[in-house]
Amino acid sequence: MPVVVLAGFLGAGKTTLLNHVLRHADGRRIGVLVNDFGAINIDALLVSGASGGTLNLENGCMCCTTDAGDLAETLATMAAPGTGLGAVLIEASGIAEPKALIRMVLAARSETVAYGGLVYLVDAANFDETVTAHPQVIEHLAIADLVVCNKIDLVPPAAVPALLERIRELNPTAPILPVADAAVDPELFFEPADQIACDDGPRQLTFDELMAEDHGHHDDPGGAHLHATFDSESLETPSAVDPRRLAQFLERPPSGAYRIKGTVYVDLDGHREIAYVVQAVGGFIRVEASSWRGRAPGTSLAVIGAGLDTAATRSALEGVVAQVDGDDVNGILHLTRHLVTAT
Numbered sequence: 001m002p003v004v005v006l007a008g009f010l011g012a013g014k015t016t017l018l019n020h021v022l023r024h025a026d027g028r029r030i031g032v033l034v035n036d037f038g039a040i041n042i043d044a045l046l047v048s049g050a051s052g053g054t055l056n057l058e059n060g061c062m063c064c065t066t067d068a069g070d071l072a073e074t075l076a077t078m079a080a081p082g083t084g085l086g087a088v089l090i091e092a093s094g095i096a097e098p099k100a101l102i103r104m105v106l107a108a109r110s111e112t113v114a115y116g117g118l119v120y121l122v123d124a125a126n127f128d129e130t131v132t133a134h135p136q137v138i139e140h141l142a143i144a145d146l147v148v149c150n151k152i153d154l155v156p157p158a159a160v161p162a163l164l165e166r167i168r169e170l171n172p173t174a175p176i177l178p179v180a181d182a183a184v185d186p187e188l189f190f191e192p193a194d195q196i197a198c199d200d201g202p203r204q205l206t207f208d209e210l211m212a213e214d215h216g217h218h219d220d221p222g223g224a225h226l227h228a229t230f231d232s233e234s235l236e237t238p239s240a241v242d243p244r245r246l247a248q249f250l251e252r253p254p255s256g257a258y259r260i261k262g263t264v265y266v267d268l269d270g271h272r273e274i275a276y277v278v279q280a281v282g283g284f285i286r287v288e289a290s291s292w293r294g295r296a297p298g299t300s301l302a303v304i305g306a307g308l309d310t311a312a313t314r315s316a317l318e319g320v321v322a323q324v325d326g327d328d329v330n331g332i333l334h335l336t337r338h339l340v341t342a343t
């Protein structure tokens, strides 16, 4: 279960983003962690009941309050198989130090809890004023894994390129998404809904679908807007990876990449039976050993981001499988050192 830290200056649009993601959860179960329900204002419509620090949202999502002391415990509870949560978003309050929250999430990592990166929201309309008055925003931006440049509707179109350039100077590698109403596609954080196992029998419209219809005009003024905001590049091949080159690729992803995921084949004695499932976000790499379960071994890798140099990403992906150095006996250690072992 990836745990995504959501931060941004006061009023940048964090609550708007949470509501948008919950409305477009589209069959995924998403957990939300906030410091205090009083401060967050999850749309009343989405809330069906509250008890003991947990809100059950009508679309099947779960919302909890927490404090520093029990974050690890709360995340472990949320990651338990019974909850079925695909991911958790934690909102750092407007003045919170995101680094402290990131450290807490990193400390809470386990076999079931993974760090999902820092998503940082900026208010496009007040960017210069905020940065001048609160220089810590520069530091936060610099460590973001994904920058959401929200309220772009309030910026004259001619001024947008210079604004994005200014953000790019402060963070040269993270994808930058210019959006209105924090309309970020949840697929950036989570698996697409069509990859989630579900029964295909006849069913009623879900609450999410109804909400998406009701609010479509508001959240998605441009029609294709939702899916137009991110890029992905992928590779699917029966070839094996060079583990050292794969580890280097995961450690230093191409500019504009937010996350990398996939399953890879390692053609070395003792490894051929293992399907290695890899994930990376913000330089944090996670490798799990699985089995091929009757599938033909092979490598499939996907890079998800925005502003990706697709040609460079493609050639980097191809480089991972192109040059397997059979004499590099230590190469595999670069991959297996990220293995998550059962506890």
Ligand SMILES: Nc1nc2c(ncn2[C@@H]2O[C@H](COP(=O)(O)OP(=O)(O)OP(=O)(O)O)[C@@H](O)[C@H]2O)c(=O)[nH]1
Binding pocket: 008, 009, 010, 011, 012, 013, 014, 015, 016, 017, 039, 040, 093, 094, 150, 151, 152, 153, 154, 179, 180, 181, 182
């Ligand atoms: N015009 C415009 N307004 C927006 C946009 N996104 C959010 N808003 C408005 O900006 C205000 C602040 O948004 P929130 O989502 O509450 O911001 P926040 O970061 O959660 O705020 P704090 O919790 O106070 O830090 C609200 O009135 C939103 O309706 C946008 O893209 N364009």
